[in-house]
Amino acid sequence: MSSPAGMPRRSWRPSTAVRSAIAGERIELATLLRRRVIFVVGKGGTGRSTMTAALALLAARAGKRVLAIDVDAKGDLAAALGSPPAGFAPHVVQHNLSVLELRTDESFQEYLNIYFKVPRLTRLTPLARVFDFIATGVPGPRDMLVVGKIAYEERRKEPDSRAPVWDLILVDCAAGGQAESHLAAPKAMLTLVRGGLIRAQVEWIDALIRDSRRTTTVLCALPEEMPVVEAIELNERLRNGSGVAVDVCLLNRAADEPVTTAHRRLMVAMTDPEHADAVAQRLGGSAAPLEAGIDLQAHLNDTTARYMRQLRGKLPMPVVPVPFIVDRTGLTTTRAVADALSSRLS
């Protein structure tokens, strides 16, 4: 979908979030990539990993030192960057781009190690299990491990220059609801933990998440009923729950190659009994089945347009269509998506 007709192009600024409520307004890629932390969220199957990887490629191309974090740790993000499964330590994928995968158990040990200088010991396992139990019931600890690690990476400095190690951290969040509890964890934890060493840590992590200049969210959706409804609800809950900013919604697998009367006319003429045989001879097969392709394309265009309208009506942010890439997931697909994003995020 090209830029909506008659809509003046305006550059988007974070401080005027309300103004961006105007449908179809654009967000500049440079503005987006100027953040320190970008959480990529959305329902399963909406292409979160591919979008995270594509944004990471674009940021690295722009000369930023990028860390891409996979919270789900199913290896999808690494695969989308053409790398074998990564571990808990940042693993260099290409110049300026590293990836790491979070797993709760390791995160917990690392967390204790980083913040409280508790050695990584196996004899802590019973404690880890007690925590695991509390973490299941009490909001916070488990989710805090995730945001805690991210916040830690954000704060990391080069030992010599004291410059930040990463310019941008991109987080491929776990599916919908989980991402929400990760992001809301600090706030929830602050109401619960009134003392203890953790509180101070939680306070600055909470501040980082709420600072819209440093931290934002990218919402992924598909032109299908449930993913659209959930994207709208997720946006609301993220804003209310964690106070995190949501900058842009990427509508993946958007169909936007319009079927015109010229296409239809060709189709009708090719299948006309008068020409059908000659056409089949010349093309090497009957043209009749091709109509299904045109019909499906027209249907997908309609569906995409309808869901674009719905999203634009309900989301106070630009909604950017990302075309369907037929390739299997992998670096090739990611590159294609990155190219599409860079042309569409003006």
Place this chain on the structure above:
Amino acid sequence: MSGDETARVPERRRSVRKEPGGLGRRLGSLEVVICCGSGGVGKTTVSAALGMAIAAAEDKRVLVLTVDPARRLATALGIKGIGAEPVRIPKARLRRAGITITGDLEAAMLDMKQAWDRMIERYSPDRATAQRILRNPLYQRITDSFVGSHEYAAIEALYELHDAGEYDCIVVDTPPSRNALDFLEAPSRLTDYVGSRLLSLLSGGPSRFGFRAMNYAAAPFVRLADRLLGAEVLAEVSDFVQQLQLLYDGIQGRARSVYRLLRSPQTGFVVVTTVEQGPFGEAEFFCTKLREFKMPLRAMVVNRVLPDVFRDPGGVAAATTLVEDPKVAAWLSKELRLRVSADTARFVGSTFLTRSTLAQREVRQLARLGRIGDVPIVRIPLFSEEVSELEGLVRIAKAL
């Protein structure tokens, strides 16, 4: 999408002109049908359509128990809203939409909060314990965040409904999970959770003096936890846990009965998936797990399969020529006496080729399904209409 546009696609119609009775009849003798699969594969829709197909094939009282988070199912079924109380779907409306049901079709929506509250009330040894748990601020958190808590609520509701015996057949739409296994593991996980020794550790065991009276060996851990989290948190958790432990016997007993029901010959699992890699892989995994759990897989429904027309070899050849042959546009212009630009010809070819590439991939993937065992595999073609319309639901019910 308008009606006449569909009429131009006879291929899509043909595949659904089957009369109801296939899967509806096969599953109609069961008392419980559980639809499982990853989120986003159309589980809710398929469950509703299955209920419809069963009620059409058999003179039975059928209940569809759904989670329908978008509440569109209610609209599609032509009723104002679905609540915890079952609502009957008017036969006349179904007939107008193209399906005649011999039985009775009702729908109810699962109320998670209510299911949990009732469970606490049922398993508590006395009212005071129940009240204390329900009032605990951690309770809501636990029921929300405990892995499999929604699944457990669904199973509980199913068990109760089945036990009451008001319906011949209950079709359950399982909650969208991160992991389809959550549903199968929920009862045992809850039992483990409530009965775990760690819980006793935290709650200070039967002495009921709170965590300060905790096991001596655990003391260093508790001190550390205390330092990290602050004392109040542990005190609150400990109190909650003590109460929860009183429910253990009840929950354990129920878990056993639930597993008996899930494994019984009156129960059948239907795995719903799409051909996309993620959900498909998970569905395959789930099928093997069902076998491990000794739970009966009765059918697999593959949703949104591209219609066969996209695998037509003649079509592929024609589309390839349109895309690759630089002289084809000129030839077409002359033959058809119509100005055909190269772009137009290429577009008509490429829209078909794109889908046909996907369709080939789908075939390879569907071929893998032979390995899951001897169960019917039903393909539902990708329809060009929205299934939130009743007619769409009916079309799927017929395809089943």
